[in-house]
Amino acid sequence: MKYDAEVKISLKNGMLNPEAATIQRALALLDYNVENTATVDMIKFTIEGSDQELVKKEVDEMCQRLLCNPVIHDYTIKISPKEE
Template sequence: MKFHVEVRIKLKKGMLNPEASTIQRALALLGYSVEDTDTIDIITFTVDEDSLEAVEKEVEDMCQRLLCNPVIHDYEVSISEMEG
């Protein structure tokens, strides 16, 4: 079975986010009022596995080992089975 995976990664609360601060300042200079700007990395991919449980385990391992730094990042995983 094929599964579509989406991993959304953002910095934990309290971590400095210079990219978000720059975006917020630039928007203010353009006349937009924006509060609490945050940036999120979204990684999508497909996985071939026998079960949803196997995909969940594999994706969790990917996140812990490569996709993010658990010390400074929070992440959310969405998994859906692909038709066909």
């Protein structure tokens, strides 16, 4: 069975985020008052597997090994059956 996987990756609290700081300063220059700016990377892909929980474990392993750095990143995984 095929599943859609969505991984959202963000920096952990307390980590410097120069990209978000730049965005917040630029918005302030345009007279937009925003707070707590953050950036999130999203990775989407389709994966095959026999069971949704097994697929989620495999995607978690991908995150640990390649997609993010668990020391500085938090991530969430969403798995759903692929709509044909």
